Every structure is written in C-alpha cells, then in structure tokens.
Amino acid sequence: MDSHVKMYDTTLRDGTQGEGISLSVDDKLKITKKLDQLGVHYIEGGWPGSNPKDMSYFEEVKHLSLQSAVITAFGSTRRPGVTAEKDPNLERIIESGVEAAAIFGKTWDFHVTEALQTTLDENIYMIYDSVRYLKEKGLEVIFDAEHFFDGYKHNQTYALHAISAAEEAGADCIVLCDTNGGSLPSEISEIIKTVQQQITVAIGIHCHNDGELAVANTLEAVKTGAVHIQGTVNGYGERCGNANLISIIPNLQMKMGISCMEDEQLKQLTEVSIYVHELANQTPPNSQPFTGKSAFAHKGGMHVSAVLKHPETYEHIVPEDIGNERRVLVSELSGQSNLLFKAKELGIPLDKDNPAVKETIEKMKKMEHIGYQYEAAEASFELLIRNGIGEKHEYFHLDHFKIITDKEKQGNFTTEAVVKMDIQDQSIITAAEGNGPVNALDYALRKAIGEYYPLVHEMYLSDYKVRVLDEAEATASTVRVLIESSDGKETWSTVGVSGNIVEASWHALVDSIRYYFMKHEDRLIKNKTAPITRDIGVSNH
Structure with a gap:
C-alpha cells in the first residue's frame, strides 16, 4: 500500500482544552513552526470568533514563512434563525485571512433538539448554508460532523442526511467525529463503509480517547478509507484527550505503508513530542509509546542480552527512525549484558572476563535490596562501576x-x-x-x-x-x-x-x-x- 493521507493537527485548539494545558500566542507560533517542519498538512490555529488570543494568533501567523502547512480556522455552523452572511462567527473566520476553515455541525438529533434547541430541519439548513457561504468566499471547507458515530447509532437516517447536506453545499472533506470517544474499532469501520455508499467526498476521522481507543479507531478508519486524520501532539485534549498523532504517524508510515511525511521528517518525531510537552509545561511521560524515554529501555538481563545481539527481539521498530534511542537500565534484574552495555556507553574499559563484573553486579543487587535505585540515578551507578574496577574518586x-x-x-x-x-x-x-x-x-x-x-x-x-x-x-x-x-x-x-x-x-x-x-x-x-x-x-x- 502506498496511498497518502493528510495530517490535520488541532493541538493549538482542541489540545488546549485538556486540563492543565495552556499556550500563549508565542507558544502557539513556535509549535506551528515545529509542526510545519515535521510535515503536518493542516494546522488548526484556533477559533477566531471565541477569544482575542486566537485572533491575535491568526494575525501573527501571517508573518511566518511556512514550508507547506495550511493554517486553518475553526468555528461552528451559523446560529439558528440567521443567515450565514449575518453570522458573526463565520465572519470572524473570513476576517482571520485563512485559506481553509473547519466548521462543526450537529449530526446527532438529540444534540439538535436538546443542546441547540432548534428543529432538525433548521439544523440541516444551518449546515448547508454555512458550508455554502464559506465556499463562496473561496475557502477550503472541512466539515466536522460532531458526534457523528453516536448520532448514527441513534438515528442513522438523520446523521447521513446531515453529512449529505455538507457535501451538497460543497464541503471539501467530511470528518466523522467520535466526540464522546466511546466507539469501538469494529463500529468505526462498519459505519464508515455505510457512509462511503452515501457520499463521494473525501472522508476524515476525529477521535477522542475516552475508551483508550482513539489511536486504534483512527487507524481502523484509515484502513477503511479515511484520508484525512485529525489529532493532537501527545494526545492532548478534553477529558481523556484526542487521538495522539505521535503514535498515529509512525503506525501509519512504518507499519501500514501509508505515506504521511518524508523519512527525514519522521526522525523529528521525538523532538517535536518533547518540544510540545516542554512548551505546555508538562512532564513528558517516560512510558509514552514511540517517543517516551522508556519506549526503548531494556531492564531484564535476558532481554538486554538478546537486544544487543538482535534489536528486533524486543523492539518493534528501529528507535532512531523516529528520533529516539535505545537505553539499557540497571537494577536488581540486571545481568552481565546490562553492565557491559552501560560500561561501554560510559567509556569504561570492562570485559566479561574481568572479576569486577560479577562483583559489581552483586554489589548493585545488594544495594538495590536495601532501597537504592540506579535507573534514575545513573551518576551514582557510574561511580559504583568505577569503584568496582578500582577507580577511587575520594576527594574528601x-x-x-x-x-x-x-x-x-x-x-x-x-x-x-x-x-x-x-x-x-x-x-x-x-x-x-x-x-x-x-x-x-x-x-x-x-x-x-x-x-x-x-x-x-x-x-x-x-x-x-x-x-x-x-x-x-x-x-x-x-x-x-x-x-x-x-x-x-x-x-x-x-x-x-x-x-x-x-x-x-x-x-x-x-x-x-x-x-x-x-x-x-x-x-x-x-x-x-x-x-x-x-x-x-x-x-x-
């Protein structure tokens, strides 16, 4: 398979709805440049009609020299009872100066009557009118079908009617949203197959992680035919977060053979992940798949011995391909291979025939038995090895x-x-x-x-x-x-x-x-x- 998909990042908008996540305008501009270098196709900058910070971002981003990313503004369909031409939120999108807009509309009848408190027919007109207006203004329009999968399960006919209205109005892409994050991969694929029989426009996917399936659901959607993927860096987002692009990208490119970016850009993935964590003032989780510090860390002595001979024995990809690196940890589970690897890494002359190897392993295990932990204290561990081979650094x-x-x-x-x-x-x-x-x-x-x-x-x-x-x-x-x-x-x-x-x-x-x-x-x-x-x-x- 050698198809191409479009990556749509919403870290700067949907990601900031996550608890504890806040980005200044300057932060958002820095992340924009990083995402552009990574090769992300669309960067959603925010909702220009909702707050001054987002409007300021759209003014400042015009001064960036981006390589290829399309800056996108987010918004909603027009309000009930007014025309698109008179809707202030749509007008703010146009004023932002973007080339593309993503607007969301209700596709679950329950939301239409209870949240919007309008009629089902009026909601259909709102979708059609809003897409039509933005297209007439020359924008690329991405329609986010909010709560689509839940809406489909409750009223299939109405959910399909809603996205058909967006297609008829000229939407360039219709993104099916698992807004509550509760769908299963099997449901995602079956529903998309039905949608493909209803519309011919490009299909996108937007998943939340409330069932811890956002990445799996996204991959399943692409496998079924979605060509536009929405997510956030590190999975930031409301409640349990959004689909994590940092996991989606290498899975698509390295395992499913679906082109997302150039190989050299893929090597920036770990750097981008850590960079965004730092700007968001979040501690990077060691256990984050692909880019975490522990993603390619090996602790058990037998594991280390095997990895040093053939890395694929305990590594599903080559870590350097995504900018990460292999690490060998030392603990009470360590064996000779761990110690020799760390010694080589530290530039300490040590071979397996040196009696200090066994003595140091035994010393380390005794120390860890009383509570020492060398995984997180590699400076103390280096001193332990050097003491073991007779290097004494006793300055006082x-x-x-x-x-x-x-x-x-x-x-x-x-x-x-x-x-x-x-x-x-x-x-x-x-x-x-x-x-x-x-x-x-x-x-x-x-x-x-x-x-x-x-x-x-x-x-x-x-x-x-x-x-x-x-x-x-x-x-x-x-x-x-x-x-x-x-x-x-x-x-x-x-x-x-x-x-x-x-x-x-x-x-x-x-x-x-x-x-x-x-x-x-x-x-x-x-x-x-x-x-x-x-x-x-x-x-x-």
Missing part, C-alpha cells in the same frame, strides 16, 4: 556532621549544620545556616570543600525527591533520596538511602559532587596550603 572524607534546629518563640525555625571534613590530610570545620537541614548541610559541605575545589561553586541542586520505602514503619521508615544536579549545561542524578532522611541526603549530595569532580578533573583546582584546622564560620551562602 567526612569526620562527622551535626544539625541544629531552633524554633523561636515567634514560630520561626532556624537550622544550622556543622561539618568536619578531612581534605588532603587537612581537617576542616565549617558551619552554615540553611532553609532546613538538607539545605544547611549542602551549604556547609560546599563551604568546606570550596577552599580546595572552587569547581564546586559551578554546580547546584536542581531537584530533590524523597520516597518512603516501607510505609508500615511510619516515621521510622527507610527513605530514598534522589537528587538532580546541574551546572547549567548538563544534569545528573544521584541517590542515597537510609532510615534517616538527612543521612540519605548526605550520601546523594556527596555522590553528586564526586561525580562532577570526576568528570572535570582536568579543571579541578586544589588549594594545598590550607592550615591543619580551620573554622570558616556560619553563613547561609
């Missing part, structure tokens, strides 16, 4: 630390940390105040080693997570602390585990600094003239 040692927290009469808390460190055979005592014990300890540690290793001032904590591992023990529970650090250019994560949250945090903090120093040893500046004992004093910097 703890003698002891003390945390003092005072609650004042006014209710304010002050926290002070005192640490005593051994650095280059010197003994250093420092103290610092902070916003809580971990923050104070971090400040004190940095002060102590900063005199010897100024490089520590280039890095900082960017995230801090705590998880209780055995909730049954209540306040005596073991906790796992994950720390993400950064120097503004790169990020890395470390882990610490203890029954004491401060001790767990200490282990993660120390690993973070050790890792950064190891990676930048060529820039490590050491002060070797420090006195035997110094008390640097208290500071919150």
Whole structure:
C-alpha cells in the first residue's frame, strides 16, 4: 500500500482544552513552526470568533514563512434563525485571512433538539448554508460532523442526511467525529463503509480517547478509507484527550505503508513530542509509546542480552527512525549484558572476563535490596562501576556532621549544620545556616570543600525527591533520596538511602559532587596550603 493521507493537527485548539494545558500566542507560533517542519498538512490555529488570543494568533501567523502547512480556522455552523452572511462567527473566520476553515455541525438529533434547541430541519439548513457561504468566499471547507458515530447509532437516517447536506453545499472533506470517544474499532469501520455508499467526498476521522481507543479507531478508519486524520501532539485534549498523532504517524508510515511525511521528517518525531510537552509545561511521560524515554529501555538481563545481539527481539521498530534511542537500565534484574552495555556507553574499559563484573553486579543487587535505585540515578551507578574496577574518586572524607534546629518563640525555625571534613590530610570545620537541614548541610559541605575545589561553586541542586520505602514503619521508615544536579549545561542524578532522611541526603549530595569532580578533573583546582584546622564560620551562602 502506498496511498497518502493528510495530517490535520488541532493541538493549538482542541489540545488546549485538556486540563492543565495552556499556550500563549508565542507558544502557539513556535509549535506551528515545529509542526510545519515535521510535515503536518493542516494546522488548526484556533477559533477566531471565541477569544482575542486566537485572533491575535491568526494575525501573527501571517508573518511566518511556512514550508507547506495550511493554517486553518475553526468555528461552528451559523446560529439558528440567521443567515450565514449575518453570522458573526463565520465572519470572524473570513476576517482571520485563512485559506481553509473547519466548521462543526450537529449530526446527532438529540444534540439538535436538546443542546441547540432548534428543529432538525433548521439544523440541516444551518449546515448547508454555512458550508455554502464559506465556499463562496473561496475557502477550503472541512466539515466536522460532531458526534457523528453516536448520532448514527441513534438515528442513522438523520446523521447521513446531515453529512449529505455538507457535501451538497460543497464541503471539501467530511470528518466523522467520535466526540464522546466511546466507539469501538469494529463500529468505526462498519459505519464508515455505510457512509462511503452515501457520499463521494473525501472522508476524515476525529477521535477522542475516552475508551483508550482513539489511536486504534483512527487507524481502523484509515484502513477503511479515511484520508484525512485529525489529532493532537501527545494526545492532548478534553477529558481523556484526542487521538495522539505521535503514535498515529509512525503506525501509519512504518507499519501500514501509508505515506504521511518524508523519512527525514519522521526522525523529528521525538523532538517535536518533547518540544510540545516542554512548551505546555508538562512532564513528558517516560512510558509514552514511540517517543517516551522508556519506549526503548531494556531492564531484564535476558532481554538486554538478546537486544544487543538482535534489536528486533524486543523492539518493534528501529528507535532512531523516529528520533529516539535505545537505553539499557540497571537494577536488581540486571545481568552481565546490562553492565557491559552501560560500561561501554560510559567509556569504561570492562570485559566479561574481568572479576569486577560479577562483583559489581552483586554489589548493585545488594544495594538495590536495601532501597537504592540506579535507573534514575545513573551518576551514582557510574561511580559504583568505577569503584568496582578500582577507580577511587575520594576527594574528601567526612569526620562527622551535626544539625541544629531552633524554633523561636515567634514560630520561626532556624537550622544550622556543622561539618568536619578531612581534605588532603587537612581537617576542616565549617558551619552554615540553611532553609532546613538538607539545605544547611549542602551549604556547609560546599563551604568546606570550596577552599580546595572552587569547581564546586559551578554546580547546584536542581531537584530533590524523597520516597518512603516501607510505609508500615511510619516515621521510622527507610527513605530514598534522589537528587538532580546541574551546572547549567548538563544534569545528573544521584541517590542515597537510609532510615534517616538527612543521612540519605548526605550520601546523594556527596555522590553528586564526586561525580562532577570526576568528570572535570582536568579543571579541578586544589588549594594545598590550607592550615591543619580551620573554622570558616556560619553563613547561609
């Protein structure tokens, strides 16, 4: 099969109806450029008659130099009792200056009488009149048959009458909408077959994900004959979301042999997915199919061994074809293959005959048994491997630390940390105040080693997570602390585990600094003239 379908993106309109999704005009313009580069054929910018933001978008988008995407305005059929020429929403669509418009109309008789509160005949006139008017103005018109599948199931004759009216008025494409997202693939295909006997114009599909079948329903529709696909990046949308174009595109192109875009554009898919997540201020789900961080991540030792020999054993496509990459995770399930793969990835000389391989695997499994987790803390894992082969990156040692927290009469808390460190055979005592014990300890540690290793001032904590591992023990529970650090250019994560949250945090903090120093040893500046004992004093910097 080598047919071609049109991809219609409605992230900027339908996608923003999802809970927690909000895009500025600038965000929408940036996404427009990304979608155009990806090769999306239609980009629905919004509803120009509904709010000033969308009207502003249509003004600004005119200044973009797009390669091929057609900017589309969304709207509804005219209101009951007025002509299309006098309907303000249709007029806003024309004023937006677009070449194409998508207007929705009611095809479920229940909605006509209860939601619109008009007659069935008037609704048919509204559809015909609105499509006719926009066509006369020179626009390409896409008619979104809202609630079509539910309408068909309740009143087949009326639903078909409604889309026939759109065709007679000159609609270029009729999009069948599973607006409530409750249809099954078998229903989608059977109903489309009936529609094909009724109309000759191009058929499109618009599915919601309330039954978690939006992607499956869309693929089934294309298989049955739909040539116009509506969806959103990452499946954003109202309630449970819309059909996810990020999953639809590779399934069509790589598995069904249906052309969507050029192969080089397909390689941008992961980048586009993450880009939109970031602009929408959403955390990209690791488990998102195709483009998620875990989509091609392998953890079980037998799986990894097989994948390294033949990737197709546990991968349904080549990840690089959509811009993703293979990852090997390390955990208590890991075997020799995992460790050797990670060592090679990290540039650590290690072969299967080295006794350190078995010793490191056993060490890792023991650590994970008490609560450590190296999947999300690869910096700590690299230190574990390097320690296993005899590389010691011990730049400082703890003698002891003390945390003092005072609650004042006014209710304010002050926290002070005192640490005593051994650095280059010197003994250093420092103290610092902070916003809580971990923050104070971090400040004190940095002060102590900063005199010897100024490089520590280039890095900082960017995230801090705590998880209780055995909730049954209540306040005596073991906790796992994950720390993400950064120097503004790169990020890395470390882990610490203890029954004491401060001790767990200490282990993660120390690993973070050790890792950064190891990676930048060529820039490590050491002060070797420090006195035997110094008390640097208290500071919150």
